[in-house]
Amino acid sequence: MEEKKFDVKTLIGFLLIFGLLVLWFNTTQPTAEELEAQKQEEQKTEAAATESKEESEKVAEEPVLNLADSTAVANYKSKIGAFGYTPATEGTTVLENNVLYLRVSNKGGQIVEAKMKNFVTYDSLPVHLVKDN
Numbered sequence: 001m002e003e004k005k006f007d008v009k010t011l012i013g014f015l016l017i018f019g020l021l022v023l024w025f026n027t028t029q030p031t032a033e034e035l036e037a038q039k040q041e042e043q044k045t046e047a048a049a050t051e052s053k054e055e056s057e058k059v060a061e062e063p064v065l066n067l068a069d070s071t072a073v074a075n076y077k078s079k080i081g082a083f084g085y086t087p088a089t090e091g092t093t094v095l096e097n098n099v100l101y102l103r104v105s106n107k108g109g110q111i112v113e114a115k116m117k118n119f120v121t122y123d124s125l126p127v128h129l130v131k132d133n
Helices: 008-027 032-060 070-080
Strands: 092-096 100-105 111-120 126-131
Touching: none
Parallel strands: none
Antiparallel strands: 092 100, 100 111, 111 126
16 A cells, blocks of 8 residues: 655645635625625615515405406406416316216315216225325
8 A cells, every 4th residue: 555645746736726716706706886786786676576565465455346347357357467366265176077077176276086987896886086085
C-alpha cells in the first residue's frame, strides 16, 4: 500500500476551486439597483394580491340566476369564465348504460359504487366493482 503523503497538486486544485467559487459569488451578487427593482416588484405583487382578495370576496356574492333567461345565463358564463367556481352540492350522480351502473360523488368525483348489470357472482349476487360501505 502507498503511504499517505501530502500532495501539493491536490492542495493547488482545491485552492483553485475555492478561488473560482469566491469569484463567482462576488460577480453574481445583485447590485443596489437590482435589489431596489426587486423590492418594487414585491410591493406590486402584494398590492395585486390584496386586490385579488377583494375581487374574490366580490365573486363569492353570486346573484340568483334565472335559468330560463338565456341572456342572463350567457352574461353569468362570461362573468365567471370557462372554469368558474360553483359550489358542489351534497349527494351523488348516477351514470349508467346497459352494462355498467356508476354512482359518483359530487364532491371530489370519487366513484362511490360501480356495479356490473348483466353479471352475478356464484351465489347470485350482483358483481360490485366498487362498493363503498
